Amino acid sequence: MSHVESEIASQPACWAQAAALSPASPLPAVGERIAVIGCGTSWFVAQAYAALREAAGAGETDAFPASEMPFRRTYDRVVAITRSGTTTEVLEVLERLGRRTPTLAVTADAATPVRDMAGEIVVLDFADERSVVQTRFATSTLALLRASLGEDIEPVVADAEKALATELDPGLVVAEQLTFLGTGWTVGLAHEAALKMREAAGAWTESYPAMEYRHGPISITGPGRVAWLFGAPPAGLSADVAATGGRLERSELDPMADLVRAQRLAVAVATARGLDPDNPRHLTRSVVLTDQG
DSSP states (O other), X not given: OOHHHHXXXXXXXXXXXXXXXXXXXXXXXXXXXXEEEESTHHHHHHHHHHHHHHHTTSOOEEEEEGGGOOTTSOOSEEEEEESSSOOHHHHHHHHHHTTTSOEEEEESOSSSTHHHHSSEEEEOGGGOOSSSSOOHHHHHHHHHHHHHTTOOOHHHHHHHHHXXXXXXXXXXXXXXXXXXXXXXXXXXXXXXXXXXXXXHHOOOEEEEXXXXXXXXXXXXXXXXXXXXXXXXXXXXXXXHHHHHTOEEEOOSSOHHHHHHHHHHHHHHHHHHTTOOTTSOTTOOSSOOOOOOO
């Protein structure tokens, strides 16, 4: 079993542990105006959290890739999500903010530079990973954040166990192309699912808000291709996909648990193509930039 397969399988237990940490963690309070930053997968988690937090009425919440942080805006707090604690762009934001804006980092490794750069820190070391491809740290972070908004994570954990126990449809493994779709907080999940397929398997995947998919991207869908929706379909979407001859894939599971299915699919496609999902092409576990002019 690859490292990433083992890490995917451990998610239900990690989610329960992360949710249990939430009440004692220094997470944003209701009413705070916050920004959440990250890179790659962490940015997509930030997007999902921002949508959930605003929908819960907990406060204005923006999500940015760390490299695009708008420093002219003012926030009550900036939250940084960084598995490694070493990502250059995240550390640069924290350094630039200094102590003028309260900051919080959620990380898997406290023995890294982020410990000294952030004002406060939440450590999910039990969700750290050996694989380059992020799975359980990202979803455990989201479990922590969802719990902080008052969500009950226990049924989500149960759904994740179902997602792990259910056999993948072979038709998904051989699909020529997949487009992942979401609405609200699941748009971030759609982007993350597409990224997993590209990272692990080099697959042709795209991702969009479900309603935006109709404004052009639907033209890519057809026989042998899949539109995978996280959550309930907007009115008319099922018929629109059926008219293309493509397949609409969706589940009644909690969308975060459905992401587990997409993670498993990424590994299955990689294996079918003779690729090593633990060692994706051109990627490292953390992006640390150097000045090269």
